[in-house]
Amino acid sequence: MRRREFLGALGGAAAWPLAAHAQKGERSRRVAVLMNYLVNHPEAQARVAAFRTRMHEAGWIEGRNIQIDFYWGAGGTARMRSAVATLIGLSPHVIVSSGTPATKAVQQATSSIPIVFANVADPVGEGIVTSLARPGGITTGFTNYEYAIGGKWLEVLHETAPKVNRFAVMQAANNPSLDGFMREIENAATRLRVQVTAAPVRNASDIEHKIEVLAREPNAGLIVLPDGLMISQRDLIVRLVAQHQLPTIYSEHVFASIGGLISYSYDAAAQFGQAASYVDRILKGTMPGELPVQGPTRFELAINLKTAKALGITVPDKLLGTADKLIE
Numbered sequence: 001m002r003r004r005e006f007l008g009a010l011g012g013a014a015a016w017p018l019a020a021h022a023q024k025g026e027r028s029r030r031v032a033v034l035m036n037y038l039v040n041h042p043e044a045q046a047r048v049a050a051f052r053t054r055m056h057e058a059g060w061i062e063g064r065n066i067q068i069d070f071y072w073g074a075g076g077t078a079r080m081r082s083a084v085a086t087l088i089g090l091s092p093h094v095i096v097s098s099g100t101p102a103t104k105a106v107q108q109a110t111s112s113i114p115i116v117f118a119n120v121a122d123p124v125g126e127g128i129v130t131s132l133a134r135p136g137g138i139t140t141g142f143t144n145y146e147y148a149i150g151g152k153w154l155e156v157l158h159e160t161a162p163k164v165n166r167f168a169v170m171q172a173a174n175n176p177s178l179d180g181f182m183r184e185i186e187n188a189a190t191r192l193r194v195q196v197t198a199a200p201v202r203n204a205s206d207i208e209h210k211i212e213v214l215a216r217e218p219n220a221g222l223i224v225l226p227d228g229l230m231i232s233q234r235d236l237i238v239r240l241v242a243q244h245q246l247p248t249i250y251s252e253h254v255f256a257s258i259g260g261l262i263s264y265s266y267d268a269a270a271q272f273g274q275a276a277s278y279v280d281r282i283l284k285g286t287m288p289g290e291l292p293v294q295g296p297t298r299f300e301l302a303i304n305l306k307t308a309k310a311l312g313i314t315v316p317d318k319l320l321g322t323a324d325k326l327i328e
Contacts, residue, residue: 029060029094029283030067032087034106036080036099036119036228039072043231043254047118047272051096054276060283073102074228077174084109094279097141098272099228100177103128107139114288117141118275119226119268121177123293136289140278142271143295144226145251147180149264151188153223153249156264156301158192161247161313164221165194168214170207170237172227173200181225196223204233208240215244226251226265234258245311256302256327261311266296300324 033051037044048070052062060066071087073080084105087095094114097103103117107128120128120143129135154167169185171178182198189196199210199222214220222241224230230237231252238259241248249262256263274294282288302325308315320326 028065028067030069030090030092031055031094031096031279031283032090032092033068033070033096034083034087034098034102035070035072036074036102037072038074038232039070041231043252043268044072046269047098050269050273051276054273055280058276058280060280066283073105074232080105088113094282096272096275096279100126100128101175103139103141110138112138114282115139115141116275116278116282116288118271119144121145121226122147122180125180126177129293132293134289135291135293138288140288140291140293142274142278143293144266144268144271145181146295147184149251149299150181150184150225153181153251153264154185154188154192154194154196156262156319157221157223157247157249158194160249160262160303160308160315160319161221161311164219164247166214166217166220167194167196167223168199168210168220169196169223169225170199170201170210170230171225172229173202173206175227175229178225178227185223201229203229204236207233207236211237211240211244211246215246220246222246222248224248224250224255242307242310247311247313253300253302253325256304256325259304259307261304261307261313263300263302265300265302267298267300270298271296302327 035044062068071083073083088109095106097106097115097117099119103120106115115138118141123129123143124132129139169182185196201207201210234255238255247261250260251265253263253265278291301323303315303323304327
């Protein structure tokens with residue numbers, strides 16, 4: 001086991017000997033992390049581990065000089081509001097929020113507690129910060145995607161399955177921050193001379209219905225946009241598109257790992273490590289508005305060759321050569 005993984009697996013008092021430099025009696029701080037996932041999701045736990053690891057490396061030891069509380073807002077607006085109300089009530093020194101809806105919910109609830117966000121696509125366009133270089137105020141953080149990647153998702157799927165000329169774009173209906181991806185996908189569709197339609201969904205029943213409708217179309221494919229709803233319904237989505245033989249590209253790696261055809265995604269766990277570095281700086285006195293909003297540093301293309309074979313797709317050599325992961 002690598003040292004980072006070992007440290008990330010430690011928690012509470014078990015980690016105390018690793019930070020003997022921490023002074024007795026030093027003031028303990030509190031950080032609240034609002035996740036847009038369910039608690040048992042493996043991707044969520046990878047992000048939690050990355051955050052804790054970076055905090056430990058910076059000298060913040062749970063149970064000694066810091067308390068980190070995780071709240072889980074996936075499951076609808078009411079659940080998100082309840083999580084926000086609970087964490088605000090504990091008066092943390094810093095709040096970490098995951099995703100646009102969670103970040104906006106936290107901003108509406110406090111005007112004084114510093115906020116570090118992750119996984120936000122367009123923080124300026126969404127009014128979360130006024131500038132990427134100088135965000136100002138109490139909020140800063142890390143973007144997950146630029147909207148231009150929407151066109152890339154369409155291009156990669158079309159290159160993989162060139163016979164597909166009708167694409168549905170599945171997105172959470174209650175997440176307007178995803179609209180920018182749709183605009184870029186439509187622009188790419190014009191260049192490629194293919195058709196795209198929006199497929200907004202609110203729950204598992206919507207997902208099943210939209211996939212069944214798409215499957216009736218000839219030469220159809222699917223693009224699944226990033227959102228906690230899609231992650232929570234990943235098994236259903238992958239099962240249905242396999243059943244209906246629909247070539248599909250996803251914005252999260254977990255889909256390819258469980259049988260999805262292609263994923264093109266950023267390293268989300270690494271971004272939570274970056275968020276921890278900002279939390280560390282804020283706890284040590286830096287104003288959040290002085291920390292620039294940063295984008296992802298690495299993207300990963302994963303192709304599930306077993307799924308491609310089941311769909312009768314021969315993946316072009318160009319894509320095989322550029323893929324970061326080939327899943328047999």
